[in-house]
Amino acid sequence: xNIADEIARLHELHRSGALTDExxxxxxxxxxxxxxxxxxxxxxxxxxxxxxxxxxLNHLRRSKxxxxxxxxxxxxxxxxxxxxxxxxxxxxxxxxxxxxxxxxYLLAWVFIPxxx
Numbered sequence: 480x481n482i483a484d485e486i487a488r489l490h491e492l493h494r495s496g497a498l499t500d501e502x503x504x505x506x507x508x509x510x511x512x513x514x515x516x517x518x519x520x521x522x523x524x525x526x527x528x529x530x531x532x533x534x535x536l537n538h539l540r541r542s543k544x545x546x547x548x549x550x551x552x553x554x555x556x557x558x559x560x561x562x563x564x565x566x567x568x569x570x571x572x573x574x575x576x577x578x579x580x581x582x583x584y585l586l587a588w589v590f591i592p593x594x595x
Contacts, residue, residue, distance in 0.1 A: 482514045540594045541587075549588040 486507060493503040542553030545563055552570065556563035573580025 482510060485510050539591055541591050543594050549584070550593065551584055551587045551591060554591060554594070555587075 489498065489503060489506050489510065492498045493500075498506065539558045540554050541550035542557065542563075543550060545553035545556075547567070552566035553563040555561075555566045559566075570580045570584050573583065
């Protein structure tokens with residue numbers, strides 16, 4: 480539930496009489512305070528939040544140990560939690576069906592750093 484939904488729910492409870500004015504104000508302050516301390520995204524100089532899908536992208540590495548060609552599929556498997564053979568199958572399907580799988584694999588091979 481995001482902040483707007485929580486505040487809307489608090490407003491509904493306040494309007495129905497379940498919360499007094501003081502309780503509504505205190506609950507609203509608590510929701511806003513927790514939101515401001517937990518959202519330290521890229522622009523505020525903090526670390527990325529869990530809402531950001533690119534927060535863990537720096538952990539993506541090509542594998543040295545489980546590689547067939549460049550280790551891209553094994554690295555993607557480790558990063559995403561899927562097996563490496565699933566990534567290999569997807570690349571093969573994209574190469575045979577659409578033709579851009581080869582280019583995507585080469586770009587990943589060039590731009591994804593290798594494990595240390």
